[in-house]
Amino acid sequence: MPRTDLPFSRRLHDIEPFHVMELLRRSRELEAAGRDIIHMEVGEPDFGTPEPILEAATRFLATGNVHYTSGLGMPALREAIARFYADRFGLDIAPERIVVTPGASGALMLALAALTDPGDVWLMPDPTYPSNRHLVRAFEGRVRALPSDAAQAYQPTAAQVESAWCDRTRGLMVASPSNPTGTLIAPATLRALADGVRRRGGTLIVDEIYQGLTYGVAASTALAEADDAFVINSFSKYFGMTGWRLGWLVVPDGFAREIERLAQHFFIAASTVAQHAALAAFSPACMAVHEARRAEFSARRNVLLPALEALGFGVGTAPEGAFYIYADIRSLAPDCETLAHRLIEDAGVAATPGIDFGEFRCREHIRFAYTTGIDRLEAAVERIAGVLRG
């Protein structure tokens, strides 16, 4: 007899599902019934893992010795990541500051668990990636959202941080490039945000999961502006390794040993197979693959952005990174859910309703991912045009 008396934690009640999941279920139904669905809701590159990474993993598997690594990651990989910061950004980041994690999710979990006491407040922009606020909740912290619209490139301002700060504020979380908006934080702005947070004794957490995927702007890192930030990165997006679940966290000097205790209990360690594979991700041959893919994303963006604007979608700030367009739908539909359902039912196009990303004007937005080829993006635009005209 199934039990009905097992109470879940308040934490679990407070954590919402992704609304896009309902849409995905509907799109699978439609596909099962023979409909062609163009997927513009997917937050992962459509490309496979680059060949040199696959080869490195296969070579490693041939040894058969897939044992645990240290809780902070293999020394060779931590050194390779440190060299990446030196080669690409001219920064001297000691390998001892780098914690290899099971995906960027693991990095975010470590940072928040290490820095959050119950009732502590984290500032973050609204809209934001939903896991950010849910992981704060998971460790009994609270989120104070900073409403961020197109006029401020959907990023918080130093003035907002200043006026929102309270006794319990622990710090500020930002993302550059941002999911869902694809917007960046300019280095000078980042520095101003970091200075404000530091002045108040807080911590800055910067999500750089989409680092490297920028268009018309060089990739950058917050570490160039704020050496005391906690910086989260990932092998998933620019490096094309989503399903491997590997990311990293850069912490200030001397902090990794403290974090290691937490990493051991949370994860033991990140996947050894993924770590060996990732050693190949920085090779010149592999970087050439990553850059070719970046060029392809850039071309897609250059097709999709003007086409959406021509249809009446508002894009106040041109997204310069990631692979998302966060489009204002006010001139087209009463709210994002209505439009998302029309698009899936009538146009066979799946996109993510803004309500997955927060509350501030989120009903007025929809997120399109250009994680599918240009021919499909053009077909999607044509179908959406038909629906909006109809």
Added chain:
Amino acid sequence: MPRTDLPFSRRLHDIEPFHVMELLRRSRELEAAGRDIIHMEVGEPDFGTPEPILEAATRFLATGNVHYTSGLGMPALREAIARFYADRFGLDIAPERIVVTPGASGALMLALAALTDPGDVWLMPDPTYPSNRHLVRAFEGRVRALPSDAAQAYQPTAAQVESAWCDRTRGLMVASPSNPTGTLIAPATLRALADGVRRRGGTLIVDEIYQGLTYGVAASTALAEADDAFVINSFSKYFGMTGWRLGWLVVPDGFAREIERLAQHFFIAASTVAQHAALAAFSPACMAVHEARRAEFSARRNVLLPALEALGFGVGTAPEGAFYIYADIRSLAPDCETLAHRLIEDAGVAATPGIDFGEFRCREHIRFAYTTGIDRLEAAVERIAGVLRG
């Protein structure tokens, strides 16, 4: 200039390092100086990953499509795990009840995050695997330890659970086979524990990470006795996949959809490479490898157990599972740290001091792992004998 004002959470202050890490550092120093160290502190099988699993992973990598899976895991793997329960234990566990996780650590984290509110109390035996109490702490719960000695096979009794239960008690966590003690919970005892917990409206979490590694006793699962338990399992130990980081959680009927929300935010999903590899772990060829290794562990235990007893180590209850002997050292040394240091310095043998596992008589115990070959175990016994005689 490095900042010194970044406060870590109280959670991080409360979470202890593994004491064995200091010993490991010392053993690396000794090895660097040319000393031969016999490692009996290591909690992972010395065997590599079985060939059929490596082959399945290599075949999958050849496709290049290493994308995210569903947050609950690949349907094919969830079905394979369900078939494993049917084939091995004659149990009908619906695949919908199985959550594939990044290691058993991920499974434990999901269960505790889903079930623990701040201040909630979990009962567990002392000694226990240290991450159990630290993960309860991570989610702001509290642990009430149930002192468990050799006379009760280092496992809690129903009477202890009854007398320790309070208003805030959320449930009971047990492990069978147990780390560090290698002892099992007999099915009838498990049923009595489960009945007691259920009567009080609590939840039973059972760690079956070492399931399959039993000697002279058939493997069993708590699900045969308590269908409403949360059961944690792992591909690491019996299946030989430590470095892949893959485990699973079985939840009561209808609960997986709730857990999925948490899994998505914590992990997105478990490693896709590991999931494809694990599909091969249940094949007859692979099960034959697992069973051959079990026979080898059994042979090692049969050598080590009487040899340690002959040296004066106390083993009140013969361990019947895992690959550990939790030995009482009272007749040999004043406390576990003193002995562990003598063993590493004078005998070149690394073992884990009991204080890593709790407080109750833990200073009087040391854990030996038989994760190295019989020749090395025999050499270790000889060296230890020399030191104890000396």
